Amino acid sequence: MLRNLSNRIAFTDPALKVNLERLEQAWDDYQSCRDRDGVYRYLTPVFELVSWWAHGDIAELYARRAMRRKAGRPVDHVPEPFAAIILCTADPEKVDYRTRSKWSRALRYAVKFKRLEEPLAAFIKRKGGINKCATRFARRLGRAAQNIDH
């Protein structure tokens, strides 16, 4: 019932806009900090946003809307939601396809295996870092795992 109450409140287009702007700000903060863990200043809010979308089963819908907003027109291809939101909010000159894919896989690994109360940065570091989490995702949940299964 509790979940239904919050789910019944529509996530409006202005809300999407301000959330994406917040992530763009988080990206700028990450770029201007010298902290070696600074990337989590950006990845944590990305993770938070897409996680609740996924919980409400609206992640694909809003990833598409975010891409459309960014492109200024409807888009044919939308990557999975984490990659889409990173594509929309990080500087594409600094985050290329490989990095985006790696971050996205690490975040999807966290969705699957992180305890809800554990901070994202603590979980990823405990699991050996972003690269390791991305590899673990590919091994356990991604195409590599599917190829083994079939």
Add this chain to the structure above:
Amino acid sequence: MKFRIDKALQQYLDEALDAARLKRNGVKRAQKAVFAEILTKAEAAGDAMRYLDAEGRIAWKATPRLREVLADLEADARADDEHEAV
């Protein structure tokens, strides 16, 4: 049956709810509907955000921007108090 809301956002929403009560001019609406409307506006304004809480439920909290504003207001109020005390 209520919304899960963090303390900082709750204070902000309580004030908005009071303002809504003053404006309603005798028109009665369900408190939950009024609250939902306030949350929608706060989210669209970048003051409130949803997240998954430790129990996996969708909850609401103040955005970093609202937290900064509230912290500034609190610091101002404290400075005023100290100024008056002198």
